[in-house]
Amino acid sequence: MGKHVNITIDGRSILAEEGRNLVEVARENGFFIPTLCYFDHIDPPLGTCRTCTCRINGKPGPACTEKVREGMMVEVNDSELSDIRKALVEMMFAEGNHFCPSCEKSGNCDLQHMGYELGIAISRFPHLFKDRLIDYNAKRMVLEHNRCIKCMRCVVDVVTDDGKRVFSYQNRGNETYVGIDYEQEAKLSRAQAVEAMNLCPTGAIMVRGESMGQPFGERKFDRNSIRPDYYDKQFKAKKRKGKLTKKTIATASLAGCFGCHMSMLDIDTDLLDLVELVSFDKSPITDIKNFSKQCDLGIIEGGCCNEENVETLRAFREKCDILVSVGECAIWGGLPAMRNTMSLGECLEEAFLNCVTNEEGNTVIPYDENLPKLLDKVYSCREIVKIDYFVPGCPPDAQHIWKAVRNLLWDENYSILYSEFKYD
Ligand code: SF4
Ligand code: SF4
Structure with a gap:
């Protein structure tokens, strides 16, 4: 066994074998340092992605290229470092x-x-x-x-x-x-x-020919969480005592697939609470086409791909006190934004003239002045109006949406489970 040295991670003293990789030592001692380029048998480590950035002896740097040595002081979890690591991964996306x-x-x-x-x-x-x-x-x-x-x-x-x-x-x-x-x-x-x-x-x-597809539940990062029910119990007790006032929600599906709306309605028995505590104004759920009053909460699914979407979104901003982007399409464009990698002209030609499933010899791209005009690209909702909150997912888990709604309308505490936040 090699020589051991004393190091400190986030104020905790740790005895570790000299020369071992800092990421490994940290993980063995319960400190999670995110990594992407690091791979256990690649030596020396690459240090290319920087997602393992920590503060080592006072200076920020990649942990994966560090070997532990006597007196090393490491800071992993503070808000500045967490934000740096998060920003790096956001940049990759x-x-x-x-x-x-x-x-x-x-x-x-x-x-x-x-x-x-x-x-x-x-x-x-x-x-x-x-x-x-x-x-x-x-x-x-x-x-x-x-x-x-x-x-x-x-x-x-x-x-x-x-x-x-x-x-x-x-x-x-x-x-x-x-x-x-x-x-x-x-x-x-x-x-x-x-x-x-x-x-x-x-x-x-x-x-080629090697699908990476595995059944859900068996993939590398699948994992289940057990839903604690203490927040639910508190919520239901407040409802019984009449402490929750009825609120109004409006919803819209812009350039989306309606998957988020379907997910919203997938909250099982919580639908009973929803029906008692919420009235829907303008929404495809009620088929009410126009706002009848100011709403407490607006839920937007889908981004903006045409002028009508923009108009609807602006009306929601005006008529809803809180506006939430629900799902990837509303948050950054999602699947409809696949067309953002080409011009609108190329996209239409591909869809109506060149696609293998089109009728042979078709030379017409449909156009009618009554059709909403397509925008040059698909815009996320926050590029058009101010969005107050984001609920990620494709679609977001039903409970994730319902918990966010409860929090925003009645200030209810909640915790998002890994399996609710995870949606792939
Ligand atoms: S992400 Fe790019 S550089 Fe990294 S292994 Fe894959 S192809 Fe290679
Ligand atoms: S799963 Fe998502 S993040 Fe990973 S490579 Fe595919 S598109 Fe990118």
Whole structure:
């Protein structure tokens, strides 16, 4: 056994073997340091993603490249450091195109998991919607550059039997991307290619014919939570004593699929509370088309893809005291925003003229002055009006929505369970 040294993590003294990796030592002692590029057998560690940023002897830096030494003082959990780590992961989401509901890696993805772990509901950075070409040229692999976080795992760890690298960084600065050497890639066995796919912390590397799909409940990051009922009991007791006044909610589905509305109604027996305590004004639930009064709460599903959506959203802002974006489409555009990677003209041509499922010889893109005009791209709700709160999910879990509503309308405490926050 090697020499032991004394270190301090968040004020706690720890005895650790000298020279061991700080992330490992921290984890063994109950301190969670998020990592994305770190992989146990890649030595030396890469230190590329910086999501493990901690304060080491007073200076911020990546924990994964540090070996423990005598007297080391480490700070992991303070609000500034947590916010730095969160911002780094938010940047990764904003810089790539991460449409998780349509991604093969969903549920097995380290980046997605990190988003949940850090409680990311929304990226503070605007989404870039870059249109990077997907590389289908290799023999076994497909490289989806829009999901790559440039962690470098594949660059250093995927090699052929004769020691040649398969991946390399190309270009510089924000144009950097990971290229494949097709000749070397063709030498990999299928098993080696699948290993490379599993090494990638995101869904950037895929292998043809190797679905990453596993049943829900068996994926890498699936886990259940047990719902404590003490908040529910408090809420029901207050209702019985008549302490909760009836409130008015309005809802709208803009550029969304109605999934969030369906989820909202999936609260089982809590629907009885909802019916007693809430009256719905303008909403597809009641089919009431116009506001009849000022509402306590407005719930918006979907982003804005046409002029009518913008008009509706502005009316909701005016007529609702509190306005909430519910679901990914309302929060940042979601799946409809897949069209943001191309111009509106290209999108219409693809949909009506070039798509393989279109009628052969069709030369017409439908247009009628009575149809709402499409916007140049899909906008998130907060790009149009001020949004007060965000409930993430695709769709958000029914209980997550109901708890948020209870909190906003009656100031009820609640805790969001991991399985309620997690929605992939
Ligand atoms: S790579 Fe991960 S974060 Fe990106 S879309 Fe796929 S599941 Fe979501
Ligand atoms: S392809 Fe995957 S493993 Fe390679 S750099 Fe990108 S995210 Fe990392």
